[in-house]
Amino acid sequence: MRKIDFASQLNEEQYQVVTEGEGPCLVLAGPGSGKTRTLVYRVAYLLEQRVSPYEILLLTFTNKAAREMLRRVELLCGRFPAGLVGGTFHHCGNISLRRYAKEIGYNPNFSILDRSDSKDLLSQVLKEVKPSKEQYFPKPDILAEIISFAVNSCRPVDQVIESQFPYLSQFSPEIEELALLYQQKKREANVMDYDDLLSNWLHLLSTSPSARQFYQAKFRYLLVDEYQDTNRLQFEILKVLAEKERNIMVVGDDAQSIYSFRAAELKNVLDFPKIFPGTKIFRLETNYRSIPEILHLANESIKNNQNQFPKTLRSIKKSGPKPLLVSTEDGFGEARFVASRILEMVSENEPLSEIAVLFRARYQATQLEMELTGRGIPYIVRGGMRFYEQAHIKDILSYLKVLVNDRDEIAWRRILLQMEGIGSAYFRRLWERLGRTERPLVAFFDPRVFAGLPAGSQESLKKLQVLFRDLSGEDFANNPARIIARILNSDYHSYCLATYPDGPERILEIEELARIAVAFDSTERFLSETIMGEEYKGESFLFGGHTEKEYLTLSTIHQAKGLEWKTVFIIGLVEGRFPHAKALANGEGIEEERRLFYVASTRAKENLYLVQPIVEYGPDSNIIQRLSSFVRELPETCYQRLDKIFTESVW
DSSP states (O other): OOOOOHHHHSOHHHHHHHHHOOSSEEEEEOTTSOHHHHHHHHHHHHHHTTOOGGGEEEEESSHHHHHHHHHHHHHHHSSOOTTOEEEEHHHHHHHHHHHHGGGGTOOTTOEEEOHHHHHHHHHHHHHHHOOOOSSOOOOHHHHHHHHHHHHHHTOOHHHHHHHHOGGGGGGHHHHHHHHHHHHHHHHHHTEEEHHHHHHHHHHHHHHOHHHHHHHHHHOOEEEESSGGGOBHHHHHHHHHHTTTTOOEEEEEOGGGOOOGGGTBOTHHHHTHHHHSTTOEEEEEOEESSSOHHHHHHHHHHHTTOSSSOOOOOEEOSOOOOOOEEEEEEEHHHHHHHHHHHHHHHHHTTOOGGGEEEEESSGGGGHHHHHHHHHHTOOEEETTSOOGGGSHHHHHHHHHHHHHHOTTOHHHHHHHHTTSTTOOHHHHHHHHHHHTTSSOHHHHHTSGGGGTTSOHHHHHHHHHHHHHHHHHTSGGGTTOHHHHHHHHHTTTHHHHHHHHOTTHHHHHHHHHHHHHHHTTOSOHHHHHIIIIITOOOOSSTTEESSOOOSOOEEEEEHHHHTTOOEEEEEEOOOBTBBTTBGGGTTSHHHHHHHHHHHHHHHTTEEEEEEEEEEEEEEOSSOEEEOOBOHHHHTSOGGGOEEOOSOBOOOOO
16 A cells, blocks of 8 residues: 555644544534545545455445545555445445345345336335325325435334425325335335335344344444435434444534435434544534635624534635625516626636526526526536426416417327326327317317216316416416416416425426516517527537537536535525525524525635525515525625616516
8 A cells, every 4th residue: 555644645634533533533524624535534544554444334425426435545545445345325235235135034136126116116006005086196206205205214104294295294194005005015026215225224234133243343434424414314324333343433514414305414413422422523624615705704604503513614715805795676687697797707718617606496597597598608507407498387388378379289288188087098089179170279168078088087177177267368368477376376286296296396486487477568478588489409408509518507505515616606695585485484494594505605716696686576566575684694794795786687
């Protein structure tokens, strides 16, 4: 193994972790503090101390992160230490279960279900359970989400529904029954889904003395990356593995714990010293990413949280500009300011790849996407597709398309297939009747068009008749915003919640679509100017008609964690949006939202823009939006205000 001068290659904080990390250790690693470097050097140090690589388990959260960490270990040591085990929790669970499968009633050749396979099996189980005939029983996507959350949080299904999916509470007994049958079917088929790789691993370690003793003796040193993202199930696995040797080092940042919606638990960090008495607590507070002014804002923000291990980030960089607070008249003005400033930076030779726009929720970037497209600025949306290409947005727009052009067969198909009891065959029968008429929408109001269809299907179509009759009335003429609001207040609301795991967020996006539509004086113009008139080329995720290698990044803050850019814009900084309205009801929710703001701020290396749109337009009224409490609570020394309020609109 190559000789390493640890003292000269690490800063004082990192060196202390690497050389003094015996026993239970909690390493609180601030953003940009070199936590991965510290873990890699810790592995190298253990090997230099003649710890066998077979006795080290290095756990990460993605296969990509695991490969990168093992590659860096190899580069540092000069060769790969044969026997070193590194990977995700699921990867290590799979290896362990193959060895001891029979101890928990499985054969070692069990198959692993991917997400699609899991949903297919849930669909089969649905047919056997024959759930309530009430409309909009949750689809397999949502059932998989509920069951997965219950497994990873170690909580009963009914509790998960009550806390995470309260709008599905009427189906709770049937979902519980379905979850039990799903587990039974997997065992009978000798298959496991991804969550079983963890839950069965814990079950194995808890019930098999031979397996527990083997892995407790084998893995004398446990090193865990991104510990703040662990859930209760993963925590319980670590507890068992570390019970004997107690050499467990977890590295993470409680101030970046932002994934509670995935069952991640902040308590895993906060309670670590209680679970492992004698824990050494280290802090990595030297930041190599951001200028002092940005870190000052981040430090001042996060200190408002009560549930945390306090730390203060310190920059090694020279001073630079203060973060800039910009107020715009509305969302269109916000989009115009961001796009204009980006073009200015590009003209000053700033690469687009060094610029990002971050937002709390996906829908907040809608006006910006329109502005970027109009100005020819290429961009990607991390972790998602273009706003108007999303299924629920296309659902809503299909109604508007029929109102403008009722011979649009594709739009009719999309609408009718949403109806209970209408499949492809029934749609074809309906369209054969409607399509041969001069005005299909007028013909749709004729009761004879439903002849021969089952009673349940006819009931759904009658509701659709009522909706279209309303939308065709004078109150909705040339008012696309009111049309969208009326569609959302129909059965589509329940359909959305039953169909999409993130139904509540999608409903917010539809509400945003209605706000955008306020700026248009006709439904036809709204469709043509915002959707139909746009052409997108290049890769599926690259928008704006460009194929350049360089592009602007648009991202939710959750998707941006772990990344960095020279310039970052945080948009939508108003109360009810960021912090999100659903978080305002409790302290824990507000603290997680503040951690999101902390994560967003610390993505920026040199320039940080905080943007507030003042007015929110609605179908029936306009609202003055209050500046986000996360900005209002900051000392004014943390930022500089831009005096001019941007009022120009893209329209």
